[in-house]
Structure formats: C-alpha cells, structure tokens
Amino acid sequence: MKVLHVVTLHTPTNAFGGPTRVALNLARGLRGRGVDAELVTLGDGFPEGALPDEVEGVPARIFRARHVLPRFEVSGITSPSLLAGARRLVRSADVVHVHLMRDLITLPVAVAALQCGRPLVLQTHGMVDPSDKPLAKVLDALATKRLLRRADAVLHLTEWERTDLEAVVGEGNLARPVRLPNGTALHQPRVRSGPPTVLYLARFQTRKRPKAFAEAIPEVLRHYPDARFVLAGPDSGELAGTLETVRTLGVEKSVRHVGPLSHAEALEAFRAADVYVLPSVDEPFAMSLLESMSVGTPVVVRESNGLAPDIERSGAGRVVRRPEDVGKAVLELLDDGANQAASQAAWRLIRDELSLDAVLDVLQDVYGTATRERSPASSPRSASGRS
Template structure:
C-alpha cells in the first residue's frame, strides 16, 4: 500500500512540533509493516540541500516560501510542492493529510478530494470554531468542503472531534474515528536520581513560546529551590519570539538565573537523552491536544506534570503517572499550536498574575514528584502506561485497519 502523509512544515530545529513528528512516526511504523509510506512537506532552515530522508523515513521536501508575513506557518507555502502535488497524490493509494488552515496541507487535501483519491484527514486539534477573519475565510474558501468530503477524519480526543463537527455544521463531517498518538516503546526506564547522582532536574521540552507557558515553570523555580537549593531547570526546544531572553531577564529578577539551562532544539536521540537524565517533566501549556513530547517522557518512565487542558491529562491522572494541575486561566480559545498566528496570542509574559498563580501550582506538583518514593511510583506507572496503551506499533496496526476501511468504502 502506497501512503502519502502530508504535513505543513519540517526544519532542523523541529519548530513545527507534534504533527510532523506524528507523521514521521506513523510512516516509520507503516514501513516496518511493509507499506510504502513517505512524508510530503516544505523544508526550511537547512544549510545545504534538503534531505531526502528524516529519521529513516523518505521525505519529499520542497523549498518553503513565506507568502503571508505575520501569519506564522499558516502563511508558508511552496510553489514547487503545489506544482508536483497532483502527480504525487495520483500515485498514492491513500492520501493522509495532517490538516491545518495553511497553504500546504489544505491545497493538497483539496487536490486529493477533487481528484477522487482516498483521503484521510487528521487535524490534531488545529481545526475548531474561530472568530478570526482569516481562519473563517479559509473555512469558506474550502477547508469546510474538504472536511465534509474526506473519506475519514481521525481525532485524538472528543474535543478534537467536536471542534471539527462545529466547523462543518450544519452538515456532518466525514466518518470520524479515534486514533491516538504513539511512540516507540522503551525497554528500560530512566535511572533514578539515586542511581544517576547529581542534583534534581526538572525538564521543559517544547517550543519556547507563550502558548506553552514556560514562564509558569520559571515562576515555580523559587519555591522548588527553597526545598531543593541545587535543583536545575532545563528548557529545551526552539526559541520563538525572544522567549528565552525574557525568561533569562525574569530569572535574574527572581535571583534564580543560575538554576536555568537552555538546551535548544533537539533531535530525537537528544530528546530521549534529556528525558533519561531528568526527574520530572513539566508541560504547563495552555492547550495541547495529545503532545508527543509528553508521551516520549512517559515512555522512559519520566513522571509528567501537565495542565488539565492537556489531552493526555486524563490518562496521566488515571495511571498516576504524574500530576495534573488546574487549567491555565485567561487563555480560552488559544490553541498554542504553531499555526496559531491566525489567532491573537495571549499575554503570558513573565511576572503577570496568572503566571505567578500557575507557578505556585506547578511548584507543589514538582515538589511532590521529587520525593523519591512518589517519583519511583509515578515512573513505574508512566512506563507501563505507554507500553500498554500508546506504542507506535499498536497505533499503526489500527491505522492500517482504518485505511482498509477507507479503501473498501471508496471502492
């Protein structure tokens, strides 16, 4: 089976995040099962020629062009990709588009729909009702038509499914099925701090941007260091909008600048290495539908602290694989996704009142998980949770079954 996965963007610093990682993970697992799966997207930020494979997965990368300034990834396109899209779509048995309101995935999805190709859409929480004029225009110009006409929609959570249904209303969207994200099962848990030695390490691994709320974690640092004076806080990920500089300045004001370490963007091996050397993973984001970074942390037995708006929160809570803190106040409707420049970003600068309040909640959760007995119990639970429910092999098996359903219905 020839499967073409289409996603918005790829770069060396992995700044687009989850959807690209999901597409690569799924293609790798599909190829291991015998399918011919590849990723189609734009490439940006590479020093030389665009790569032809990423993490062992064939990729068809085309040079990115920033067509609409100020719209983030929603304004990125590639004339050469769009020119080749027709032939690539026709040659695939299944076209699987990780759809956003952008100028890469939407045109390819529309081409597949108009060409009568079997079309599967996965929205990752990026399509929901909006009052933003540009997004509403995109819906009117064809996003709604693509959602209604696809052979199958894949949702991560009920909120994801209901958001798409609200956009397509009053007409029902295509048949919808749940497909969770998955990661490679890790045979060995990370070593405990007693085994590893050194100070406690708290890890934030995501884009450094307001929607992920790294400032909330910074606000937690003084309370954590009051109990663990040598605790270190590692922040890894691509820096957007000068976030690292603002955090550094605020850390100096709080007198905890020596506690911070900025590790920058990481490849997959670097991600796992950081997670194996940490004691607690923290993702205080405004909203994340089903973050792969949190799954990666859990897979190595790293307890996670997430907000209640995180799509993985119910699983973390049920499995006792970490802690869930109250949802962030004041940011309703902001997706926190890299495509979100279509919508206004919230004011989450270091030092605002919401940040300070959230910092206190995070500090309490982190301190609980730094206790050796609590950390060990959560680590065992986290490792088991991924092994039992979120391995990429099991997710790919389900996806292959869904593809078979699409092909049968399409025929």
C-alpha cells in the same frame, strides 16, 4: 500500499513540533510493517540546495518553504513547485494522509486528493477549531469545510477535538470521525542519579507557558537547593521573557538553556530528567509527554491538556489547575517513593494504552476501509488494509 503523509513543515530544529513528529512516527512505523510510506512537506532553515531526501529513515519529498505571508507565520508559507505537482503526487499514492491545518500546503494537497479521487485521511492535531479570524473564515469557506465533509476519515485525538471539528463543519456533517490517539515506542526506562533535574522541552511560545516553569523554580530550590532546571526547545517569541524571569528571580545559576534538540537528543534529555513539566494550556495531545513517559519520566501538566485525564487516572504524574501549583507538583514528584511509583505508572500507560503498535493497528484499519470504499479504478495499484 503507498501512503503519503503530508505535513506543513520540517526544520533542522524541529520547530513545528508535534504534527511533524507524529507524521514521522506513523510513517516509520508503517514502513516497519511493509507499507511504502513517504513524507511530503516544506523545509525551512536548511542550507540552500541541501534539502534532505529522507528524515529518520523515512523517504521524504521536501520542498523549499517560501514565506509569502510572513505575518501569518507557518500558515503563510507555501511552495509553488509543490502546488504545481500536487495532483501528480497524490495520483502516485493509494492513500493520502494529510496532517491538516489552515495553511497554504495541506489544504491544497488535500483538495487535490479529493479532485483526483484518492482515499483521503485527515488528521488535525487540534489545529482546526472554531475561529472568528478573517483568514480562517476565508479558508474554511474555500476548502476546510468541504474537506472535513468529504474525506474518507477524520482522525481526532479527543472528544473535545471532535466537538470542535463538528462546530467548524456543522453538526452531523463530519466525515467518519475516528479517535486516534498519538502513540510512541517504548524506550529503556531511565535510572535516577545525581541531583534532581527538572525539564522543560517545548517551543517557547505563549500557549506553552514557559514562564510558569521558570516561576516554579524558587519553590523547588527551597527544598532541593542542588536541583537543576533545563530549558530546551526552539524559540517562538517567549524565550527572552522566560530567561528574563529566570534572572529576575535570581535562579540563573540553577538553570541551563540548551536550545532546540534533535529527536535523539530530546529522548536523552527526558531520560536524564526526574520530572518533565509542560505547563501549556489547551494542549491537545503532546508528543513530548508521550516520549517522556515512554522512558518512565513522570510529568506535570495543566488540566486543559488532552492527556490530563489519562495522566491523573494512571498516576503517571500530576495535573494542576493553576500555574502557581506547578512548584508543589514538582516537589511531590521529586520524593523518591512518589517518583518511582509515577515512573512505573507512566511506562505502563504507554505500554498498555498509548503504544505506537496499537495506534498503527487502528490506522491500517482506517486505510483499509478507505481504499475498499473507493472504486478500484481510482487506485494506482491493488490496496488492502495491511501490506
């Protein structure tokens, strides 16, 4: 079986975050099971003529990103060469798995898959929700609604996300919804050593609320004067304000800004931390939280996070209702006994409920159903749920 994973963007600094990470994890996991999985995406930030042909061991067809509508940021990038070859690309696959958002890449490729009769699986990562924005309305009328109605399966992270998709497409019109949580591999649990370390690792953008992390630092320092705070991730407009908050609070000597990290570097950062804080609001199902817990590092999240119920139920960290409660939650988790208990709970949560293997089992069943329900003549080769 050949599966194309189509996602909007890949950059050297992992600027697009979760959707690309999920696509890579799934493709790499599928390849480990004998499935011919490839990545199709745009590349940005690479030297001219130096687009990679593989990412973390996954074969990749990466097209140079063209910023045709700069004011719309990621939604405004495209590639004429990818669009021109989209039908040929999808015809080469048994399943087209599109990590869908309202943009000029994933929407056209998904439409091409429908037109060519290829089994189409959509995964929206919380990126398609009811919107009154003019561009969203236009794209919904042209493509989004039709895709959500006619795909072979629509993967959602939470019931909240499924409800949002129903609101976009009309109640009862969503094509075969399947809950598929994000998953990750288990990693060697970290061992605490040295002064307490608290980590923020995410894009610096308004929704992620990095300033809430910075504002919690003085409260933690009052109890742990030697504590260290690490700021990591690409800038999406909030870095300068976050660093200014750090300076205004007079805590810059305790803070280290390390910028964007590779996946391997991110795992090391999670392993070196005692607590990982992601104070973002309306976060669907952050991969960074899974990877932190996969090494046994407890987490602090807001209650609107899609993983908050799992974290609270399992004891894998703390869930806060208000940004001003972040400092108190971090202090609770820096206690040796509480940290050890939360660390073990986090690792068990990944092992028992959110492992990549469990996710792949569900995904291959989805692929199998999609290919069986299509006419055999529509597939370029024999297809089955497991390959």
